[in-house]
Amino acid sequence: MTAVGFQMNKPVLAIEGLTVSFDGFKAVDDLNLYIDRNEVRVVIGPNGAGKTTLLDLICGKTRATSGSIQFDAKELTKMHEYNIVRAGVGRKFQNPSIYENLTVFENLEMSYPAGRKVFSALFFKRSAAVIARVQEVAGEIFLGELLEQQADLLSHGQKQWLEIGMLLMQNPDLLMLDEPVAGMSVNERVQTAELLKRISQGRSVLVIEHDMEFVKSIAHKVTVLHQGKVLAEGSMESVQSNPKVIEVYLGH
Numbered sequence: 001m002t003a004v005g006f007q008m009n010k011p012v013l014a015i016e017g018l019t020v021s022f023d024g025f026k027a028v029d030d031l032n033l034y035i036d037r038n039e040v041r042v043v044i045g046p047n048g049a050g051k052t053t054l055l056d057l058i059c060g061k062t063r064a065t066s067g068s069i070q071f072d073a074k075e076l077t078k079m080h081e082y083n084i085v086r087a088g089v090g091r092k093f094q095n096p097s098i099y100e101n102l103t104v105f106e107n108l109e110m111s112y113p114a115g116r117k118v119f120s121a122l123f124f125k126r127s128a129a130v131i132a133r134v135q136e137v138a139g140e141i142f143l144g145e146l147l148e149q150q151a152d153l154l155s156h157g158q159k160q161w162l163e164i165g166m167l168l169m170q171n172p173d174l175l176m177l178d179e180p181v182a183g184m185s186v187n188e189r190v191q192t193a194e195l196l197k198r199i200s201q202g203r204s205v206l207v208i209e210h211d212m213e214f215v216k217s218i219a220h221k222v223t224v225l226h227q228g229k230v231l232a233e234g235s236m237e238s239v240q241s242n243p244k245v246i247e248v249y250l251g252h
Contacts, residue, residue, distance in 0.1 A: 012037045012204045013058070013174060018067035020057060027053045029228035031067070035174075040196060040205045042215045044239075045225035046249050051208045052094075054225070055176050058206075059091045060084045071174060090172030094179050096159040098166065100152035104143050107151055107162055108134045111169035133169065140199065141165040142191060157188035161195070168199060175199065176206045181214050193217040212240075212250075224249065 011034040018031040028050045035041050043051050056062035058069055060081040069076040076084055099107050112130050138144045141161040146154070151162060160180055167175055180196075181189045189211065196205055196218050209215050215222060215236060222239045224232040226249070232242045239245055 011035055012039075012072060013206075014068075014070040015058075016068045016070075018054075018057060018069060019065045020053060020062060021065045026228050028057060028064075031225075031228065031230060033223060033230065035204050035206060037204055038200055038202065040200045040207065040218050040220045041223060042207045042209055042219040042221075043223045043225060044209065044212075044215060044249065045231070048227075049225040050228040051225055052178055053228075055091060055178055055206070055208065058084075058174075058176065059089055085170070085172075088171075088173035089176070090167035090170055090174070091176045092160075092163050092167055092178060092180065094182065096156075096163045098151050098159055098162050101150065103148050103150055104138060104154070104162060105134055105147040108137055108165055108169055111166040113170055137165045137168050140168065141195065155185075155188075157184040157192070160184065160188075161192070164195070164199075172203060174204050174206065178208045179210065180207065181209065181211055189214055190217075 013033070013035040015031060015033040018028055019026060020028045031050075031054070043054065045051055053062060057064055058076060060076065060079060064077045067077070071087060071089060074087055076087070076089070079087070099110065102110070109126065109130060112133065134147070135144065138147055141164055143158060143161060143165065146158070151159065154162060164177070164180070181192050184192065193214060196207070199205065207218065219236055221234065222236050223230055224239055224242075224245050231248065232239050232245050240250065
């Protein structure tokens, strides 16, 4: 196998032996997880399984007690949050984190990479490249006709899309979404599934979600967490028919 072929086959994210303890309680316990390039991985599990903590560990918000998180051959456990973002990891939280008093255009513009450092922000100009990128991303997230709309007037689902768009402006190689369809209408969920399938072309997407129909429509592979450990992993069909998964999660 060529060096290029080996690199392409390596997981973009390799988590090994990952553990975090809070006062003796292991929220994540000796976890191994591997995500490939261009993969949509969905993590499911009961409340308290360690799902959001896993995202916190990957993005540097929480520090691991032990273990390794390798992203594109970089060890994330040794890096600050802002350097993890610059390395190509984008994270969307459960509640939309947008600038409600700004327009859709301004929210997306604020996320343009050239404006993120203090020095470059001072001299940031709304160039043709910035405008083109904002328009491109707005079209991807179904907000192309709403660029001048103030963000607080958007529906809940549109706010979720705007935050995803703000991450796409940074062109991350790994996009992490925490319950992206919570509170959305049925139609918005269908559109979000379409969006995630599209944006996974060229990047990996890690999603935490409870909506099983949505999971079924987007997941290449599903990982079930329980008490901070991987309980099962595989296709949605294999996970749904797994007796252990039915007992601790799907049966409730």
